[in-house]
Amino acid sequence: xxxxxxxxxxxxxxxxxxxxxxxxxxxxxxxxxxxxxxxxxxxxxxxxxxxxxxxxxxxxxxxxxxxxxxxxxxxxxxxxxxxxxxxxxxxxxxxxxxxxxxxxxxxxxxxxxxxxxxxxxxxxxxxxxxxxxxxxxxxxxxxxxxxxxxx
Numbered sequence: 164x165x166x167x168x169x170x171x172x173x174x175x176x177x178x179x180x181x182x183x184x185x186x187x188x189x190x191x192x193x194x195x196x197x198x199x200x201x202x203x204x205x206x207x208x209x210x211x212x213x214x215x216x217x218x219x220x221x222x223x224x225x226x227x228x229x230x231x232x233x234x235x236x237x238x239x240x241x242x243x244x245x246x247x248x249x250x251x252x253x254x255x256x257x258x259x260x261x262x263x264x265x266x267x268x269x270x271x272x273x274x275x276x277x278x279x280x281x282x283x284x285x286x287x288x289x290x291x292x293x294x295x296x297x298x299x300x301x302x303x304x305x306x307x308x309x310x311x312x313x314x
Contacts, residue, residue, distance in 0.1 A: 202226055207238055216242050233263035241272050249280055267296055271303035278310045286311055 207226075210219035223239045226232075240255035253276060259269040274289030290311060293304040 201232060201234065202230055204234060204238065211238065211242060211245075214245075216246050220246070231262060233259040233266050233269065236262065237266065237269040237272060240269070240276070244272065244276050244279070249276060252276055265296055267293060267301060267303040270296070271307045274307040275310050278307075278314060283311070283314045286314070 204226075207219050207222050210216075210222065219242045220239070223235060223242060226235050227239060236255045236259035240252045240259065243249075243252035243255065253273075256269050256273040256276065259266055260273070263269070270289045270292050274286040274293070277283070277286035277289065286307070290304065290307050293301070293307060297304055
């Protein structure tokens with residue numbers, strides 16, 4: 164009986180010792196678009212610039228399985244939008260904004276999705292969010308304003 168108790172104590176202590184490591188790993192799992200702790204998206208961005216959306220999607224889907232990062236979801240949304248899959252694109256933009264509500268690129272791209280699908284009111288909501296995020300102006304705000312011109 165003493166041996167079972169001793170073994171249980173060691174197992175319990177071992178589990179307790181690992182708990183901080185497991186907790187810190189989980190805390191890092193949700194990431195944003197900052198370079199600290201983020202995945203390298205340079206090859207995905209190169210594929211997107213080359214309009215090789217199928218290759219970009221394949222790589223992004225693999226990354227999305229391994230990490231929850233707003234930039235990964237935003238680029239998934241962008242790539243899907245460029246292929247015409249608006250419904251799935253919307254899902255990924257919303258996921259990016261759920262992880263990081265002040266993510267300017269996701270706000271811009273979501274607004275552009277709304278412009279492309281004729282939902283100008285929703286696009287203007289994203290523009291209002293960008294105006295709050297960068298009152299002095301920013302590239303994302305300017306790009307969405309251009310997309311809204313004439314709408």
